[in-house]
Amino acid sequence: MARELDLEVIVGRFYASLYRFALSLTKSEAEAGDLTQQTFFILAQRSHQIRDISKVKCWLFTTLRREFLRIVRTQTNHPHVEFRPEIHDSPSISADALRTLDAKAVIDALDRIEPTYRTAVELFYLSELSYKEIAETLDIPIGTVMSRLSRGKEHLKAILATAIAENSDKIIPLNRDEEATY
């Protein structure tokens, strides 16, 4: 017999990771909040349809992505796709260099991953879904998930390596207070 969903517990457990995934899709805090709210509202409306509670997490991420795609289709607001050369070598990035980046820089880098691979990588980092759950969420075979993760992470590393190199080339002037302490 199906157990009744405890919506308050589910909201508390998943709303932050869903919001982060929504933010990676929409790039707007307001839209990410709306999309997260809408996803839980749909869950509340259809909770009787969910037979297996262990599938709620996948269901939420699948629904949020579908809602996002529906809105994008409605607005006919197709994201700009930039073509980039193939990446063959995965560059090595030091942990120290990575620490210099903030969360926004990482979100921006995720956004620049080739669209084919992007969602699998976003789900990997933002949702803590397993490769099997990502396959279920995106409705694609497990092998395709692994392939997208492998290629997508190569892209991500290349993008971050470029961002770090660009940052290190910048000359940052000292402000007056800092000058005074020298």
Added chain:
Amino acid sequence: MKKPRTEITNQTAKFLLNAYRPSGADAQDPAFRDALEQAARDPELGAWFKEQRGFDSMIAEKLSGIEPPATLRSAILAGIENRPPERRFSIRPLLALAAVIALSAVVVVPMLNRRNSGRQLVDQYRKANLSMLAAVPAPQLDLMTASFSRTQDYLAEMQAPCIPSPPAALLGLPTAGCKTLRWNGHILSLTCFLLPSKELLHVFVIAQDAFDSIDIGRDFQEFNGWHVKFELLNGMLLMFVSRANMAEIKQYI
């Protein structure tokens, strides 16, 4: 009996281990067994895997630092709690709304034509709005958002009246969303705010010229558990409605 170990290349192992979550949650997944064993044996692969896990952990950590808005959790819960009970089909709220509108057209409009005094017309308007709010299942909002400015942008886009000069205290509340409606040939808007008690505060706005004359009281009145107050502001008639207690409502209006 343990499954015999399969030889795999480092390239294949890297391909598989890219799907290994940095939290280690996949440690017991047999799909990774051969690749993990290979990484333990092969120093070059082991070094790659260590660096990859470090990279994955760092990215996941950076991203987990993104905090949702402080009001999001309470807005979600309030939205869920205020949903229509036992709703199974999304068409039902629309049918209910259509029924209310049809009823307004058939019953309310002829009555309005006959009894056209300022007080009676406002009473009819109040009743129509309260009937709609009390309908089960409740009608759906056109736009669900916690952002007041987004509700007003939407209403402006739909050429529906916005809330003119809302009280500052009200602006501090998250919204549940908004909706456009039509009454007696006039477009009106509904914006719903979420009070700290999780009750909703509904604000209907209609142009003043929807009424020949307006006779409204100055204070709140109670109708079947609904606290209702009218205000005239910048050519608009505002109708505040809530089931929250008066002490809470008066903090915001």
